[in-house]
Amino acid sequence: MSGNGGATTSGQLRAHNRVRLLRAVHDCGATLTRSRLTRDLELARGTASVLVGGLAEDELLHEEPAPEHARGRPTMVPGPHPRGPVVLAADLREDAWELAACELGGRVSVLAVRGHDGTPEDALGPLGAAMREHRARYGARAVGAGVSVAGPVAAGGRVDVSHLGWRSVDVPALLGLPPGWVRVGNDTALAGLAEARRGLLRGVEVGLHIHVDFDLGGVLIVGGRPLEGAGGMGAEFGHMPLTGGAMPCPCGATGCWALEVGANALLRHMGLPHGGGRGREQAELILARAEAGEAEAARALAAAARTLGRGVAALVNAHDPEVVALSGLGADLHDRAGAVLAEACRNGLMTIRRERPPLITPSALGRRGSLLGAMESVFDAFLTTDGLAAWPARDTPGSRV
Amino acid sequence: MSGNGGATTSGQLRAHNRVRLLRAVHDCGATLTRSRLTRDLELARGTASVLVGGLAEDELLHEEPAPEHARGRPTMVPGPHPRGPVVLAADLREDAWELAACELGGRVSVLAVRGHDGTPEDALGPLGAAMREHRARYGARAVGAGVSVAGPVAAGGRVDVSHLGWRSVDVPALLGLPPGWVRVGNDTALAGLAEARRGLLRGVEVGLHIHVDFDLGGVLIVGGRPLEGAGGMGAEFGHMPLTGGAMPCPCGATGCWALEVGANALLRHMGLPHGGGRGREQAELILARAEAGEAEAARALAAAARTLGRGVAALVNAHDPEVVALSGLGADLHDRAGAVLAEACRNGLMTIRRERPPLITPSALGRRGSLLGAMESVFDAFLTTDGLAAWPARDTPGSRV
DNA sequence: TGTCTTTTGTTCACGTCTAGAGCATAATGA
DNA sequence: TCATTATGCTCTAGACGTGAACAAAAGACA
Numbered sequence: 001m002s003g004n005g006g007a008t009t010s011g012q013l014r015a016h017n018r019v020r021l022l023r024a025v026h027d028c029g030a031t032l033t034r035s036r037l038t039r040d041l042e043l044a045r046g047t048a049s050v051l052v053g054g055l056a057e058d059e060l061l062h063e064e065p066a067p068e069h070a071r072g073r074p075t076m077v078p079g080p081h082p083r084g085p086v087v088l089a090a091d092l093r094e095d096a097w098e099l100a101a102c103e104l105g106g107r108v109s110v111l112a113v114r115g116h117d118g119t120p121e122d123a124l125g126p127l128g129a130a131m132r133e134h135r136a137r138y139g140a141r142a143v144g145a146g147v148s149v150a151g152p153v154a155a156g157g158r159v160d161v162s163h164l165g166w167r168s169v170d171v172p173a174l175l176g177l178p179p180g181w182v183r184v185g186n187d188t189a190l191a192g193l194a195e196a197r198r199g200l201l202r203g204v205e206v207g208l209h210i211h212v213d214f215d216l217g218g219v220l221i222v223g224g225r226p227l228e229g230a231g232g233m234g235a236e237f238g239h240m241p242l243t244g245g246a247m248p249c250p251c252g253a254t255g256c257w258a259l260e261v262g263a264n265a266l267l268r269h270m271g272l273p274h275g276g277g278r279g280r281e282q283a284e285l286i287l288a289r290a291e292a293g294e295a296e297a298a299r300a301l302a303a304a305a306r307t308l309g310r311g312v313a314a315l316v317n318a319h320d321p322e323v324v325a326l327s328g329l330g331a332d333l334h335d336r337a338g339a340v341l342a343e344a345c346r347n348g349l350m351t352i353r354r355e356r357p358p359l360i361t362p363s364a365l366g367r368r369g370s371l372l373g374a375m376e377s378v379f380d381a382f383l384t385t386d387g388l389a390a391w392p393a394r395d396t397p398g399s400r401v
Numbered sequence: 402m403s404g405n406g407g408a409t410t411s412g413q414l415r416a417h418n419r420v421r422l423l424r425a426v427h428d429c430g431a432t433l434t435r436s437r438l439t440r441d442l443e444l445a446r447g448t449a450s451v452l453v454g455g456l457a458e459d460e461l462l463h464e465e466p467a468p469e470h471a472r473g474r475p476t477m478v479p480g481p482h483p484r485g486p487v488v489l490a491a492d493l494r495e496d497a498w499e500l501a502a503c504e505l506g507g508r509v510s511v512l513a514v515r516g517h518d519g520t521p522e523d524a525l526g527p528l529g530a531a532m533r534e535h536r537a538r539y540g541a542r543a544v545g546a547g548v549s550v551a552g553p554v555a556a557g558g559r560v561d562v563s564h565l566g567w568r569s570v571d572v573p574a575l576l577g578l579p580p581g582w583v584r585v586g587n588d589t590a591l592a593g594l595a596e597a598r599r600g601l602l603r604g605v606e607v608g609l610h611i612h613v614d615f616d617l618g619g620v621l622i623v624g625g626r627p628l629e630g631a632g633g634m635g636a637e638f639g640h641m642p643l644t645g646g647a648m649p650c651p652c653g654a655t656g657c658w659a660l661e662v663g664a665n666a667l668l669r670h671m672g673l674p675h676g677g678g679r680g681r682e683q684a685e686l687i688l689a690r691a692e693a694g695e696a697e698a699a700r701a702l703a704a705a706a707r708t709l710g711r712g713v714a715a716l717v718n719a720h721d722p723e724v725v726a727l728s729g730l731g732a733d734l735h736d737r738a739g740a741v742l743a744e745a746c747r748n749g750l751m752t753i754r755r756e757r758p759p760l761i762t763p764s765a766l767g768r769r770g771s772l773l774g775a776m777e778s779v780f781d782a783f784l785t786t787d788g789l790a791a792w793p794a795r796d797t798p799g800s801r802v
Numbered sequence: 803t804g805t806c807t808t809t810t811g812t813t814c815a816c817g818t819c820t821a822g823a824g825c826a827t828a829a830t831g832a
Numbered sequence: 833t834c835a836t837t838a839t840g841c842t843c844t845a846g847a848c849g850t851g852a853a854c855a856a857a858a859g860a861c862a
Contacts, residue, residue, distance in 0.1 A: 007408045008418060008443070009849055010818045017409055017820090035839060042409070044821050049841060072838020073828045152753055160753050206630055218719075220628075227623060229607055229721020239751050240715040244645035244656070252752030253718060255645070314641040317654060318619075320630020350640050351653030352553055352561050410820055411848045418849090436810060445850050450812060473809020474857045807860070812853105819848080826841075832834090 015385040017043070021051050021078075022060060022104065023383050027197065030079035030105030033066050037078070052078060058391065059083045060104070080104040085382060085391065086138045088131055088145035089375040091187070094118065094164060094214065095280075097127050101134065102375040106198065120169045128175035135177070140392045143382050146374030147171060148187045150213065152236060157184035162250040163214055163264075163275055183377050188217025189235035190373025191327055191365070192226045197376050199364035200325045208321040209363065210237065210312065212330035214280075216258035220319055238262075242311045250275075260307040263329055269300035287332055304329075305337035306344040313348025316358055324360045327369055331362035416786040418444070422452050422479075423461060423505065424784050428598065431480035431506030434467050438479070453479060459792065460484045461505070481505040486783060486792065487539045489532055489546035490776040492588070495519065495565060495615065496681075498528050502535065503776040507599065521570045529576035536578070541793045544783050547775030548572060549588045551614070553637060558585035563651040564615060564665075564676055584778050589618030590636035591774025592728055592766070593627045598777050600765035601726045609722040610764065611638065611713065613731035615681075617659035621720055639663075643712045651676075661708040664730055670701035688733055705730075706738035707745040714749025717759055725761045728770055732763035 007016040024037055032040070038048040055061040055078075062084070063076035080103040087102045088111075096115040100108045112130050116123040135142045149171065151161035157171045157179055172179040185193075192201070192209035201207035201221050209226075210218040218237030219226040226235065238258030239251050249256040259265060263283035267274035270286055290297035312324055326334050334341055342360065349357060365372060381387055408417040425438055433441070439449040456462040456479075463485070464477035481504040488503045489512075497516040501509045513531050517524040536543045550572065552562035558572045558580055573580040586594075593602070593610035602608035608622040619638030620627040627636065639659030640652050650657040660666060664684035668675035671687055691698035713725055727735050735742055743761065750758060766773060782788055 007414060008421070010411065010414070010820090010847090011849090013408060013411070013414055013819060013848090020409070038839095045840070046822075046842075047820055050820090053841095069829065070838075071830055071836080073826095073840070075839060152751075154753070206628075222623070222628060227607075227621075227628075227720070236721070236751070237719050239718040240641070241643055241645065241711070241749070242641065242715075244642065244647075246645075251718075252755065253714070253749050310642070313654070314643075317640040317652075318638050319628070320637070348642070348654050350553075350637070352555070354653065411818090411846085412820090414819090414848060434810095439810095446811070447813075447851075448849055451849090470858065471809075472807080472859055474811070474855095476810060803862100805860100805862085808858090810856085810858105812855075814851105814853090816850085816852105817848105818850100819846105821844105821846085823844090824842090827839080828837100829839100830835105830837080832836100 012385065015388065017041075017047070017051055018055060018388060019383055019385055021048075021055065022388070025061065025078050026104050026106065026379060026383060028105075029107075029198075030077065033075040033077050034063065035075040056081070060085065060388075060391065080107070083141065085143045086141045087143060087375050087378040087382070088134060089371050089378070090127060090131065090145065090147045091371040091374065092123060092127065092147060092149045093187075094150055094161070095278075097123065098371060099127065099130050099134070100371060100375075101138075102379075104379070106372070106375065108371070108375070118164050120166055120174055124169075124171060124174035128177065131182075132176060143387070143391070144378040145177065145182045146190070146376075146378040147175070147182060147184045148190045148370035148374040149184060150187045150215065153184050153186050157182065159184065183374075183381065185374060185377050186217065186219075186235045187211065187370040187373075189219045189226045189228065190377060191363070191369030192219040192221055192235070192325075192373070193376050194365050194369040194372035195325050195327075195363055196221045196224045196226065198372060199369065200361060201323055204322050206319065206321045208312075208315055208319065208324045208358070209327070210308075210324065210330050211327045211369075212262050212308070212333070213328045214263045216261050216330075218315065220321070237311075237315060240311075240314075242314050243307055257307070257311045261304050261311070261329075261333075265304055265307075266300050269303060270296065283329070284332075287336060291336055301333070301337050302340050305333045305341040308333055309341040309344030309346075310348045312341075312360065313345045316345070316353055317348070317350050320353070321358050324358050325363040326360065327363035327366060331366065334360065334362050413786065416789065418442075418448070418452055419456060419789060420784055420786055422449075422456065423789070426462065426479050427505050427507065427780060427784060429506075430508075430599075431478065434476040434478050435464065436476045457482070461486065461789075461792065481508070484542065486544045487542045488544060488776050488779040488783070489535060490772050490779070491528060491532065491546065491548045492772040492775065493524060493528065493548060493550050494588075495551055495562070496679075498524065499772060500528065500531050500535070501772060501776075502539075503780075505780070507773070507776065509773070509776070519565050521567055521575055525570075525572060525575035529578065532583075533577055544788075544792070545779040546578065546583045547591070547777075547779040548576070548583060548585045549591045549771035549775040550585060551588045551616070554585050554587050558583065560585065584775075584782065586775060586778055587618065587620075587636045588612065588771040588774075590620045590627045590629065591778060592764070592770030593620040593622055593636070593726075593774070594777050595766050595770040595773035596726050596728075596764050597622045597625045597627065599773060600770065601762060602724055605723050607720065607722045609713075609716055609720065609725045609759070610728070611709075611725065611731050612728045612770075613663055613709070613734070614729045615664045617662050617731075619716065621722070638712075638716060641712075641715075643715050644708055658708070658712045662705050662712070662730075662734075666705055666708075667701050667730075670704060671697065684730070685733075688737060692737055702734070702738050703741050706734045706742040709734055710742040710745030710747075711749045713742075713761065714746045717746070717754055718749070718751050721754070722759050725759050726764040727761065728764035728767060732767065735761065735763050 007013040059081045061078045062081040090099045099112045158168045171184045172182045188211040195201045207221040216238030219235040239256045241255035242257040243260045245255045264274040290301040408414040460482045462479045463482040491500045500513045559569045572585045573583045589612040596602045611619040617639030620636040640657045642656035643658040646656045665675040691702040
């Protein structure tokens with residue numbers, strides 16, 4: 001919320017308009033024509049000409065002919081420059097990670113995928129090696145990296161993943177990368193960010209994103225931006241006592257909502273071993289068995305859906321979102337027990353909320369959200385006046401030819 | 402988040418800097434000298450000269466000599482212009498209302514106070530008459546009015562106050578004032594806004610404000626601004642099932658947190674009649690009796706404090722605020738049973754939150770918050786490029802002499 | 803008392819920015 | 833082939849903030 005949004009001098013004004021133009025290109029996936037961008041941003045044609053020219057000279061944009069033409073002179077589509085900025089994005093899950101390279105506009109190329117045994121060393125060592133390698137390969141083009149992790153993230157990238165036993169793990173250090181260059185974020189918050197930019201929560205003023213996996217995370221999207229707490233540790237809706245239960249939670253509190261909804265809850269319901277970030281396949285099996293008509297599995301499914309719905313209602317009462325997007329296991333619960341979920345939610349709503357209930361829907365991006373969110377978080381930092389000022393090609397001012 | 406914050410032309414740049422200067426004057430209560438403002442806003446002295454001159458000419462500012470002098474040439478203090486903008490602010494409670502006039506900088510003059518019988522007609526009729534009278538008296542100087550009400554507010558100023566039986570009451574219509582000119586807001590959200598601007602949550606990035614009266618309301622402050630829901634109906638933290646109870650709530654949900662904390666909960670605990678927005682004196686009596694050592698009253702007090710603490714912990718887990726400000730009965734509970742409250746809160750926190758727990762404190766503005774917040778909400782709309790463009794004295798452009 | 807020092811307000815030449823008009827360009831459609 | 837249409841490019845005009853030079857006003861000091 002600083003560094004951008006407020007030009008006070010003519011020079012900052014130019015920088016501000018460069019950011020606006022690049023943001024527009026990025027947010028639309030580099031699909032809009034230059035004439036369309038000129039209209040959308042309410043720029044004069046001359047201004048747009050100067051801006052695009054400058055950005056192309058700085059190797060931030062590259063124009064290509066538009067695939068379709070209307071009547072008049074054909075226009076161009078500004079997109080990523082072949083020597084333009086590249087963002088590395090990694091999605092670190094409980095059992096594996098994925099690394100990708102992203103360019104302006106959001107195109108993603110997967111670079112590597114690998115499993116791990118759950119220890120910080122085995123998870124972060126090889127990932128760090130891969131990231132360092134690709135960072136060196138891209139050189140100055142690599143403007144930053146984003147890493148999504150399945151747990152709360154404190155300032156400086158220190159991560160807790162309670163069910164893996166990670167305790168204040170210094171992710172940038174174990175990756176062997178400078179903390180300022182790597183941005184570490186919570187997977188749920190990042191998935192919410194991606195959903196706000198390229199998914200169902202796009203254009204939504206107040207939205208709620210809830211991701212269910214082993215744990216349950218949720219984040220509120222306000223004005224296209226997920227709310228991070230004071231220490232960067234928002235997105236922990238799962239650890240409110242919304243169910244009336246009194247079970248102790250590994251997080252340290254009791255009666256947490258997350259205990260009754262996630263994969264662990266399904267396994268526990270069926271009398272199966274649970275915890276430690278293992279058993280995702282078995283949880284999926286339970287869903288399949290419930291669909292096949294098995295009574296015990298169906299009861300476990302319904303219980304989880306009911307608890308999810310009740311919690312969603314509580315959050316809707318509190319925050320009044322327009323849309324509630326469910327991802328991970330939450331999307332499965334919605335698909336397979338949508339009626340139970342909806343009724344439990346309805347019963348928990350205040351009367352005034354029932355008149356205009358939010359849309360509850362599976363997320364658009366699914367399991368891809370965290371990776372995309374990690375990318376977006378880095379572009380959010382880059383697409384600012386400060387971020388662009390650090391772009392190397394900008395070091396040659398006055399080289400107007 | 403629109404209309405401000407992004408200048409794209411030189412003209413908008415000027416408008417933007419006018420807003421920045423007026424905001425700075427308003428936020429500091431018209432105490433800062435011009436030289437100090439010039440430094441704080443990082444303006445050139447010449448720019449500040451032109452800006453202040455233009456604003457004075459437009460009858461938005463008026464400079465007076467600074468009371469204290471340092472070494473050099475004495476500087477001036479820009480403050481409200483004697484013919485400058487005026488905001489009407491009203492605080493409508495369950496049993497009475499108060500109307501005040503406010504000028505730039507936040508000085509408040511109370512215009513009228515009156516009781517009412519709880520019906521929309523008796524509450525809003527006389528208030529509307531008073532507001533219309535003062536609006537006419539101020540003429541074009543009256544740029545808007547803010548009204549704080551003790552219930553959820555939907556778009557267009559329609560209000561529900563469940564324990565008074567108000568059901569979608571059209572406040573602007575009953576006041577006899579145009580909906581665009583009156584801004585209706587929830588008392589808790591407005592108190593939070595005031596606390597963020599002139600109270601304990603000033604400068605706090607993420608803060609939580611909780612107001613306890615008959616009902617319990619809470620609002621999250623992010624970046625100096627309370628979060629309003631999609632329909633403007635945020636600030637309803639009281640209606641989440643955080644206690645494990647199963648009592649039906651007048652709001653339509655069950656097990657609401659608000660049922661176990663507010664004045665009604667105290668009365669119920671003591672076996673006294675409750676509901677209907679009556680009995681505030683008796684609730685205060687219970688607090689006094691608890692302090693005098695009466696066991697039953699002390700138990701009721703402790704139960705309310707414990708439930709308040711547990712709910713605060715849940716919200717802290719979810720949102721990770723830096724500061725939690727309590728107002729109304731919440732401040733009383735903090736003063737009289739602070740230890741119980743703190744321990745209940747601590748027990749409900751996640752381990753990672755316990756390392757850096759938020760400061761829990763009574764609010765700075767107390768019962769005055771809602772009125773001040775109603776004022777701030779109107780100034781927030783006025784102190785924008787759009788708001789200032791509508792200011793009448795601005796109709797004479799180019800009259801540079 | 804008179805002068806120096808310090809700080810602030812005012813004025814103006816200068817550079818930067820965007821707007822807008824006029825012209826050039828490149829495709830469509832008859 | 834030629835008129836039409838939409839777009840890109842270039843140049844001038846207008847507006848803004850900067851920064852330096854100058855003026856003003858009060859305290860500090862001899």
